[in-house]
Amino acid sequence: MAMVDAHPENGHPAAPGWFDISTPDAARARDFYRQLFGWQVNALNDTYAFVSGSDGAPAGGIGQAGPESPYTGIVPFFPVDDVTTALARAEELGGKRTMEPQHAGEGRIAAFTDPDGNTVGLMSP
Structure with missing residues (x-):
C-alpha cells in the first residue's frame, strides 16, 4: 500500500488509506456490508x-468490538509519516488519544478522537 505525505503544506492532503468498522456483532456487519x-x-x-x-x-x-475496544463505529485511517509524531500533534491540537501506537501488519497504527469526539485512525509504515 502506497503511503502519502500527510502534510498539506507539501501539497499532499491526507486521504484515508484504510477503514475499520468495529461493531458488537461483526458477523451481522460482515453480512450486511457484503x-x-x-x-x-x-x-x-x-x-x-x-x-x-x-x-x-x-x-x-x-x-468484533468488546468491552476493551478503543472505539466502535466506522473509523477512517489516514497514512502519515510517523504515527507517534502525528498522534502527539493531534493531542497538541485538542485531540484525545484512544489507542496507543502499536504494530499492525507491516506498519503501525494508533487512534484518537478529535475535539468533536470523532474517532480518527493513523497508519504509518
Whole structure:
C-alpha cells in the first residue's frame, strides 16, 4: 500500500488509506456490508475480517468490538509519516488519544478522537 505525505503544506492532503468498522456483532456487519456493497469478505478469525471490492485488494476491515475496544463505529485511517509524531500533534491540537501506537501488519497504527469526539485512525509504515 502506497503511503502519502500527510502534510498539506507539501501539497499532499491526507486521504484515508484504510477503514475499520468495529461493531458488537461483526458477523451481522460482515453480512450486511457484503450484501449492500458486494464486498468480498476474508475472515481472518472469529473477530476480524478484511473486506475488498471487485479488484480483491483489501481496503478495510470489520472487527468484533468488546468491552476493551478503543472505539466502535466506522473509523477512517489516514497514512502519515510517523504515527507517534502525528498522534502527539493531534493531542497538541485538542485531540484525545484512544489507542496507543502499536504494530499492525507491516506498519503501525494508533487512534484518537478529535475535539468533536470523532474517532480518527493513523497508519504509518
